[in-house]
Amino acid sequence: MLAAEYAETEREQTFSGYTGMDATSQSYYAMASYTFMEKFTLSLLYDVFYSDKDDKDGKDFAATSPSRQDFFSWRKDFGIGLRYDVNANWTLKAEYHDVNGTALFMTVLNDPADLEEDWDYVAFKVSYNF
Secondary structure, eight states, X not given: OEEEEEEEEEEEEEETTEEEEEEEEEEEEEEEEEEETTTEEEEEEEEEEESOTTOTTOHHHHTTOTTOOGGGGEEEEEXXXXXXXXXXXXXXXXXXXXXXXXXXXXXTTSOGGGOOSEEEEEEEEEEEOO
């Protein structure tokens, strides 16, 4: 299976009369998956998000505050996953993601001082379908 998507979203955020953001974000992804041995599916994913399509390097964003890093304005994610269909009801899935940038992180939940430009994560999922 192959899938891809491209989107641009005009965004304006105003707080107490102050415009915090007035930009068009840009995002896209491509994904491919291949099923083999009837029960296994290997997936590859690459997705990109820019908070402002006209500031892809984040320099303008970083210039607005000393606490803002340029990499807060984008996220580039490469992921690989493996799915195993145990039977008609049970599915196991594991994914690894290598990510550059931290756009879309909520600063309420993530201290900006602790964020790193390059990071990765692993996810596991068990599903029961009925």
